[in-house]
Amino acid sequence: MSLRALTPGTVLFAVLLTLQSPASAGNDWMPPVLDATVKKECGACHMAFPPGFLPARSWTRMMGSLADHFGEDASLPNDKLEIVRLYLESNAGDVVTRGRAARYMQWVTRGGTPQRITESPDFLRKHRFRDSVWEDPKVVTKSNCLACHTGADQGNFK
Amino acid sequence: MIRRLMLTTVIAILPLAVTAALPRTAIAGDARRDAILADYAAKAGTASFSAQRGETLFRTKSTGGDPRTSSCTACHTSDPRQPGQNAKTGRPIEPVAVSVNPRRFTDPATVEKQFTRDCRSVLGRDCTPLEKGDYITFLAGQ
Numbered sequence: 602m603s604l605r606a607l608t609p610g611t612v613l614f615a616v617l618l619t620l621q622s623p624a625s626a627g628n629d630w631m632p633p634v635l636d637a638t639v640k641k642e643c644g645a646c647h648m649a650f651p652p653g654f655l656p657a658r659s660w661t662r663m664m665g666s667l668a669d670h671f672g673e674d675a676s677l678p679n680d681k682l683e684i685v686r687l688y689l690e691s692n693a694g695d696v697v698t699r700g701r702a703a704r705y706m707q708w709v710t711r712g713g714t715p716q717r718i719t720e721s722p723d724f725l726r727k728h729r730f731r732d733s734v735w736e737d738p739k740v741v742t743k744s745n746c747l748a749c750h751t752g753a754d755q756g757n758f759k
Numbered sequence: 760m761i762r763r764l765m766l767t768t769v770i771a772i773l774p775l776a777v778t779a780a781l782p783r784t785a786i787a788g789d790a791r792r793d794a795i796l797a798d799y800a801a802k803a804g805t806a807s808f809s810a811q812r813g814e815t816l817f818r819t820k821s822t823g824g825d826p827r828t829s830s831c832t833a834c835h836t837s838d839p840r841q842p843g844q845n846a847k848t849g850r851p852i853e854p855v856a857v858s859v860n861p862r863r864f865t866d867p868a869t870v871e872k873q874f875t876r877d878c879r880s881v882l883g884r885d886c887t888p889l890e891k892g893d894y895i896t897f898l899a900g901q
Contacts (some may be wrong), residue, residue, distance in 0.1 A: 673880075675876075741845075744848065748849055
């Protein structure tokens, strides 16, 4: 590539690419949800959590019990459900072991189907805060990643 | 050439001018929302939805549902033009008032799904077609 091809736009794009890349985000990166249906349906109530935090069988169990989803009826029509289930299963932590997934998978027992990401030892170790932090009105619940990790929906959990 | 250019300009500006001339409520109008309301009207057996009843539904506290969502305002705040926050998950919620969020109540499947979830959460039961029509009518005027 000649120097003339290095327009400001190209340079900016390259810089943005570098900023976005998993390598520079270090250990705090988890591949984010990219599928529009998954983002919309899961995101209707909470940030669509990166599937890498749980193994495929956890997602299978969760998608099979949406009528009681942590106490909520989060039922989906079958066509939507299948799209979401397939995406979560095929991008699960034990399938796509990128980013933080490997660390989270260490916690999962053989055949185990954990449901709460916030019960993972890796989560707990990184979230030892005073009660007042959790009681902040903008937090509401430990699963509200975006309250503090403003780049969480892009996979950045710094 | 100049005439053609002027004509093009007029055609380009016309929709803007028409939009600007319409009253606020008409801008908020949307054929998809009208169709949703018509559907609820058919199910309710009446087309006379009431914004006032909708507002009462929006603001009244209920003890029938989840205590975290004792009224619509628990998540949508008392001002529907303001952004809200899901009282259970903390997720930010876009305003429900149509004037600030014209995409509200335009997708039938989304509307029906949200009513099912939220009515059960707030009231502990499903909303009637009349309540749904009233609610949309209230927020379409907000």
